[in-house]
Amino acid sequence: MKTTILSISLALLVGVVATGFVVSEKSVPADNYKVIKVDGKITYVKSGKDLSTGDLFASNEKLTFGTQDSRAAVISSLNGRFVLTPDAKGGSASNLLPAMSNVATRSGALINALDLKNHFAENYLLLEELELKINSEVYPMNKDNFFYLQYELNGEVIPKKLNYRDDILELTAKEIFTVDGKALPIPEKTKMSLYYRNNEVKKSTKISDFNLVAPDSENLKVELEVILSEIKSKDKETIANEITAYLYEFYGKPQKENLNDWLEKNMSL
Numbered sequence: 001m002k003t004t005i006l007s008i009s010l011a012l013l014v015g016v017v018a019t020g021f022v023v024s025e026k027s028v029p030a031d032n033y034k035v036i037k038v039d040g041k042i043t044y045v046k047s048g049k050d051l052s053t054g055d056l057f058a059s060n061e062k063l064t065f066g067t068q069d070s071r072a073a074v075i076s077s078l079n080g081r082f083v084l085t086p087d088a089k090g091g092s093a094s095n096l097l098p099a100m101s102n103v104a105t106r107s108g109a110l111i112n113a114l115d116l117k118n119h120f121a122e123n124y125l126l127l128e129e130l131e132l133k134i135n136s137e138v139y140p141m142n143k144d145n146f147f148y149l150q151y152e153l154n155g156e157v158i159p160k161k162l163n164y165r166d167d168i169l170e171l172t173a174k175e176i177f178t179v180d181g182k183a184l185p186i187p188e189k190t191k192m193s194l195y196y197r198n199n200e201v202k203k204s205t206k207i208s209d210f211n212l213v214a215p216d217s218e219n220l221k222v223e224l225e226v227i228l229s230e231i232k233s234k235d236k237e238t239i240a241n242e243i244t245a246y247l248y249e250f251y252g253k254p255q256k257e258n259l260n261d262w263l264e265k266n267m268s269l
Contacts, residue, residue, distance in 0.1 A: 040070030105256035123252030130258035136167040
């Protein structure tokens with residue numbers, strides 16, 4: 001696919017965000033943006049190097065997008081967080097789009113089949129491990145009744161029984177991707193199906209299909225440190241909202257308790 005050459009300008013930012021019109025670049029001072037995360041391939045025209053997490057680049061830096069799906073999360077202490085994307089028309093145009101904000105997290109007990117289906121949907125973010133309270137009257141969990149995931153790996157269908165404790169369902173990334181006692185590399189995104197098994201009647205019921213997103217914690221810490229470095233003067237609520245919105249936009253909607261536990265363990269937040 002034809003690459004797109006990006007010449008970023010703060011004038012574009014002001015034009016898109018503030019007024020909807022492009023203003024003269026000479027009227028706006030240059031600004032710098034720091035890279036949080038890159039999806040796909042974005043390259044500096046001048047050096048030929050790839051844009052990567054932690055890079056600081058000038059607003060007039062020329063870049064090329066490998067595909068129309070390539071994008072980057074970037075942030076400025078002056079202007080906030082944005083998503084860098086190629087313009088659909090191609091050429092030298094580009095988009096610096098305002099990022100999402102004020103995204104709610106998943107939370108609360110799962111009471112019925114609809115709750116489960118809505119909870120395990122789209123891109124489901126799993127930060128190492130989490131616990132979910134299940135209605136044990138509707139979905140008892142014991143040796144004969146349990147939840148399991150099913151996914152495909154190297155052409156083989158893998159059924160993976162989920163651990164539980166009383167009415168608490170446990171999801172652990174390392175355990176999900178341990179097969180026949182062997183720990184496998186954890187993919188960042190995997191298509192999954194959730195089932196409930198009732199061995200008393202020899203029946204499995206499919207609950208939902210979703211993408212399990214399990215990012216590498218070390219990489220994620222680096223990305224969030226970039227965000228924190230630009231908003232360190234903000235209050236705790238603003239910081240929490242910014243992290244939640246970023247995770248939703250570039251990974252998946254986080255589960256509230258899972259996110260809080262992960263932030264406390266990995267980033268002392």
